[in-house]
Amino acid sequence: MTYEQFLALFLLIPIAFWIWLSRNHISRRLVALLAALSLLALVYTGPWDNLIVSQGVWSYHPRQIAGVVIGRVPLEEYVFYVLQVTLTGLIAAALLTARRRP
């Protein structure tokens, strides 16, 4: 399994399914918030991830990634931050805005 296939199977497909299920409950504000959070995640995690790789904590098998590397980190990893924020954000929004049963 490549990194792209992992992203598709474990992040993209569940996110797409979740969005389809909750399509009437996703406000424009939530979309804007998730977009802002994704940007923040890229800015805050990108440099840290590069530090992690430079300190030899983890590395990537060249056969598992497409080959586009920004700094020391493959493009797929930056996509991962955005997808994780989206998945967790959707779950959080659903849980935090659900009304209690009377």
Next chain:
Amino acid sequence: MFGHATYLTLELVWAAPVLIVQWAAGNRILWTCRVRVALAILVPTIYLSCADAVALANGIWLLHRNRILGFMIGNVPVEETIFFLLTNAMVVQTIALAANHPAFGVLRPRTTRAPDNETGV
């Protein structure tokens, strides 16, 4: 940099400032919806840790033995689960604070009920 504690140290030092600021600024809001916040953090953390087990088994992330403590849950180093816990906490607490902050407004599109009614969740 820190031998076997490198991953753990770097993730804790990296996430702590954000989490501390969120709790310092929004402790009242976060405490009010603590059960939902905890659930919203734990569910994706467990899910991503399971997905991580598959990714690690496929060699997508190659974690280096001399940079982790060596405590494993299956084939997942405990630092990985802590990473998901910390990152999901940052995301969920931001959503919780935004959802209840008057300046941002509630996220739920079709209700006028005040968020303070949601006590004891």
